[in-house]
Amino acid sequence: MASGTIRYWAAAKAAAGTAEEQYEAGTLADALESARERHTERPDFARVLLRCSFLVDGDPVGKRAHDDVRLSDGGTVEVLPPFAGGSA
Template sequence: MAAGTIRYWAAAKAAAGTAEEPYSAETLAEALDAVRERHPGELSAVLRRCSFLVDSDPVGKRSHDAVRLTEGGTVEVLPPFAGG
């Protein structure tokens, strides 16, 4: 089981009520399942619109089950940003 940090930005930060928290999971899917359990409600809806960076690497369209997390790694939760 890898341990690291999840960082929330913008609407995800507001919905989680925190800027960051630890994860303990093997995959991004496991980490996000744990997040949904800890923060039921609005954050689950926000996560459906988010993109993710794992150790600075964009997840893109990859299955979250296939994205392995690393010891000491970082998951960035990025909601859509407005602007141009």
């Protein structure tokens, strides 16, 4: 299991109520599930995540299954909602 930082941007930051938080997870899927559990009192959070794209240590996740994206110790997950004019 790895530990690192999740950074939220724009609408994801607003929905989470924080700019960043720590993760302890082996995969992106595990980190996102833990984040959803931490923010159950913020119903918009899970909805925003469905529209987001992700960077793991600076690399775009794209269409890869989140279960297949391994996280590194000391790594960073960037949560990027669609920006004006964009789509997820």
